[in-house]
Amino acid sequence: MNMSRGQFFRKREFTVLGLIVVLAIIFSLTTERFLSVSNLTNLLVQLAGTAISAIGMTMVIITGGIDVSVGSILGMSSVVAGKLLMANFPVVVILGAAIATGLLFGFFNGSLVAYGKIPPIIVTLGMLNIIRSLLFQLLGGRWISGVPPAIRVIGLGKWLGIPISMWIALILILFFTYFLNSRPLGRAIYAVGNNIEAARVSGVNLTRTILFVYALTGMLVGFAGLIYVARTGIVQTNTGTGFELEVIAAVVLGGTSILGGKGTIVGSLLGAFLVGIIKNGMVLLNVPALSEGLVIGALILISVVIDVVRARGERI
């Protein structure tokens, strides 16, 4: 990364990391189970899908866009994966199909935004509904359950004590962090979000960049869908409903500006972690899931207000 010393501590990532550490300490002191292997594994397994999807969402938001269709895409790819699993297709085929499903819808979103010049919120809002209907149709109102164990290793298996899905998430995060930081296309994503006019003058291919972020988001969410099936073994008609808000919350908490131009994948991962740890800790504390939203909502507001106050302090 291209960052001066001292800057790190002013970043949102640092605040979020601090919060995570504080919460982790609180939870490990107040509950017995928080630090147990099974709990931590559980926490990581649940996080993996959100973290992977947040990679794409971060890029979309950096360009100044948004994708609210990711919940439906996740549901759709779980259905596709689930169906193929039940028909005993080989894992490679299923993997390909899940990713292709996501890519298809992501590409469609991206085309409408980049070429159709329709505002992203409208495109993805429409697709959210359309994909959900297609998904219902495909499922025919039934559930998929009893997924064969072969695939579940992706969801529940472990290597060196860390769930495989989390390994995959970490590898993807590393790769795309490298991509965003060190590849011209990655930097073009920031350029588009910072100053679209300047980007045009610099020779950035605007339509290609925009198409790319939506298509990539689709692919990653498609993969997250597969992980979902592998983890839970169940696909329902409402699988993935509300997932988009969870991913957006993680990204926003992680310091990505909703106005575009600024943000990191690592920040989004931390944002996802923060949300995950709160959910997990509250369950352990027997604060039922009820007030989870209260805490998440309050955190979103607090972190943004801190930014507003800071911005006032730093610049005039």
Add this chain to the structure above:
Amino acid sequence: METVLEVRGVSKSFGGVQALKGVNFALRSGEVHALVGENGAGKSTLIKIISGALLPDRGEIFYLDQPVTIDSPRKAQEMGISTVYQEPLVYNELSAVENIFLGREIRKPWGSIDWKAQEEKTKALFASLGLPYHFLREPMGELSVGLQQLVLIAKALAYESKVIIFDEPTAILTEHETERLFDIITKLRMRGVGIIYISHRLEEIFRIADRVTVMRDGEVRGVFSIGEVNRDRIVELMAGRLLVEAIERKGKKSDAPLLVVENLSKRGRFSDVSFQVFPGEILGFFGLVGSGRTDIVQTIFGLMRQDSGNIIYQGKTVHFSSPEEAMQSDIAYLPEDRKVQGLFPILGVGYNISITFLKEILGSFGVVREKKERNRGEEYVRRLNIKTPNLKTKVYSLSGGNQQKVVIAKWLGTTPRVLILDEPTRGVDVASKSEIHNLIAHLADEGLGIVMISSELPEILKMSDRIVVMHEGKITGVFDRAEATAEDVIRAATGERLISVER
């Protein structure tokens, strides 16, 4: 010295207005070539053509002795023609280094961006100019304008530019930053870069330029080596034989001032500004963009707050904390940017006119009395001769002149006592312009106190009873209409202190 860039017989017109008429211009490598002229003289059109933002209607451009077509800013940059704008186009959240290299990164064999190499190269560039480079990793948005400018100069060098255009680079720089910039320009010249330098500050031009081209009314009026010309000659050419006939006025100025501004200051914007506005007079405000004229009137109108000084209106000290309050005291302000600040383009003509005086035409329960609204709207359309199919027509579909009349109508509707007009005829066709001028004179005759800001000297000379000239936040001249000459006003606006008539 060889000629690096040559423009031959270039013309350009916008909707019937001839902005450039057969302009010839040549830039040698290793020279600083100043381009001067009043606003509207055609400088910026010429620059836009050279930098690829506009295509000429006629004429040719030669770059390194080859005829070229520069059809985009990107192409200009790739060719080696860079422009450092007053308000630069930057990526605020990205580092200085990245602002230089985005779009043409230095890459490693496997395609990654070579940050280290980019930074080294930038450091080398800065070092070769004798500049500090501790800020290279900071986000561009957190740098001062002066530093941002340095980054853009470095970017021009990274593109190995043979031509660098500076568009009023010192307008918003501190003195120290200005000195540093001159230093760099001298170094660039020694490297053989051709520099086009646009500035309204004549003293700067005599310090750093080798040659100067004076433009007026879309034509080149003279090209001189700096040694063979003096300041007076340049001012004379800029002003031309400016025979501006003052507009006919009937009313009489009253003796008691309506609005008094006393020692008004705001840090970084304007300082110690005092003037008076009398009922029945037009007070012209002349000065360059950034001279503080707009900031002052916006302070009066409640859009900003002064650090010190008083505004006395009708004998009482006032503090308006919002435009709403200023409007309640019958002050109206027609802002300079019609599309952004003045109009609701996607709404109707009638809507745009009535929005400022809606409170006067409300019935019970806050209902807008539409008949009254329509009558008032039609009245203004007639009185100002606004050409529109009807009151429901969306404003964006009108011509610039008619749009401006809509904005004027909107403010006349508030029946103000003080009417502040910020560039009332910018981007307006000739016919509408003279209609607007007549209207302004008529309003003053009726007893309004009018403050008229303009960057157009002829307009100022034609309309004003008195002229206040500003330079860098200070008043540098106050003239009565009878004794004001174009040369004096230009001198004051370029920084000479010439307060001839104090009131």
Add this chain to the structure above:
Amino acid sequence: MKSVFNQIVENRMLFLLILFLILFVIFSVGVRGFFTFYNLTNMTQYGVELGLLALAEMLVILSGGGGIDLSVGSMLTLVAMVIGVLIGRAGLNPSLSIIIGILAGLGMGCVNGILVSYLRILPLIVTLASLYIYKSLALIVAVDPRFGPNPMPVSNFPENFYFVGQFRVGGIPFQVLFIFLPVILILYFLLEKHAFGRYLYGVGSNEKAALFSGISVTRVRLVVYTLAGLLSALSGWIITSRIASARPDIGLGYEMQAITIAVLGGVNIKGGEGTIGGVVLGVAIITLLYNGMQLAGIHQIWQLGSLGLVLVGSVFLNQLLLARRKF
């Protein structure tokens, strides 16, 4: 000369009206049981709840500055739970409970409005946060300590609570006649006849010009978010009465449908453009579509899909029109 097609594309109301008529004719001819007095009056009740939310979205989107309200579904739910708990568990007087519930909605909208207009936080973020917060509060309110720590629906209402959601006057549902129509008329009055409407369109179409014209941008935004809370509250009350139950998950996903209908009705997502008539037509079209499809035996699942298709299709058409408009 303008072709008929151009006319239709350029006049949103005309376009929606034609879409409405086409659907109406198709369903009347092709779907058994559609063109009956009972069906035509009965189906209107389903448009009310979503319709009120769509009107709420219309107001906030109109106000510009990235205006959007993701929290309408959560506000609806919380109001439903407050009313439900006050009547069903605390045994409070129904009228009083309803008033408290509606005031609660007003308050929630007001909080959104303060955060958006005075603290200048982007509406998407404010309402994303309040979506979570209000939803969570609804769950907490729904907990009945007598039956353990889990949120529970409330269903024991007195008979007189059902009038708003279940009664009919001359065959027409009560809530259509006495709530939805009055709300439409009042909003029409506010937007088209009242000074407030002028200010709202001004703020939404050009915030800066509004400021320079002496309009208080913050006040206008505060009012629309508060109104959005009020409309969501009305919707929560009606839905509780109609289904005779207050459930803590009742408003799930409504925000997306409401935004969709508002945009379908011609509200420009960037603010400042859109009419109440358009949104009402949007509501009518969606109600018709849902009902017709249901009667035609098309599975309910296609309701959402058709909504999405109509949205993307109509905005795409709009985009073609915008491309032609010069500034």
